[in-house]
Amino acid sequence: MGRDLADTFPSARRVFEEVDDRLGFALSRLCFEGPEDTLALTEHAQPAILSASIAAFRVLVETTGFAPEALAGHSLGEWSALVAGGAVGLGDAAHGVRERGRLMQAAVPVGLGAMAALLGADADTVQALCREAAGDEVVAPANLNGGGQIVVAGHAGAVDRVIAAASARKIRAQRLVVSAPFHCPLMRPAADGLREVLKTIRFQTPTTTVVTSVDARVVASADELPSLLERQVTAPVRWEDTARALAALGATVALEVGPGRTLSGLMKRIVPELPCVPAGDLTGIEKAREALA
DSSP states (O other): OOHHHHHHOHHHHHHHHHHHHHHTSOHHHHHHHOOHHHHTSHHHHHHHHHHHHHHHHHHHHHHHOOOOSEEEOSTTHHHHHHHHTTSSOHHHHHHHHHHHHHHHHHHSOTTTEEEEEEESOOHHHHHHHHHHHHTTSOEEEEEEEETTEEEEEEEHHHHHHHHHHHHHTTOEEEEOOOSSOOSSGGGHHHHHHHHHHHTTSOOOOOSSEEEETTTTEEOOOGGGHHHHHHHHHHSOBOHHHHHHHHHHTTOSOEEEOSSOSHHHHHHHHHSTTSOEEEOSSHHHHHHHHHHHO
């Protein structure tokens, strides 16, 4: 993850070095060499994805003169957007997301929670399925991803009941391989812990427009960022509304700056007229350069 960028561009290498220094261990080695099962632990994966995303962003700026009009991120990616937008320093963000990952993993014992993706159902239908399936447990929409894709999270039994109820209604539903039930009320202990971490981090009003996925609106000031980042842990990711908010700002090209291409696929379904280019590695950055030309 990110090795091609770090090997080619000193600016990308400096990102990983700064994060290593802030965290006090060689996260970069985990990113570049693994082992994969250790990197996949959420306390490592979250700062790793942040590092790779900011490395790609800085290479884009360096090689293309790219200056985004607006930024947004899906879940963890919102921290990357805030770093890119000048609202928080990279080192502070790396510390924040490592603690975020550790707290989220610890909030629910392994095996107690689950997540599932539902395809082809609208938000009202999924909300109703969750209410019917909950019983004395918790299950709720966690990712409103758009394009007919909604993810639910909660107690494993309740999630399985949602899957069964959805299947009975001819709605495709599938359990996801995840380590915890993210973005649902079961994450309340993690949100409470993160509140204390956020008190140690200095935030500034973004110098570039940032759309928060918590409310699908533009961040107004630094003062609201700790509350938004705390709420984000238990609130659903409103990605469809966030993508539409970006388009409404007049976006003509969207770049997915970080590992993977999931958001590019979602953007094509949410706002098909807005081209979206995955730009998380050398190949993607070259394609982004062409799209920006």
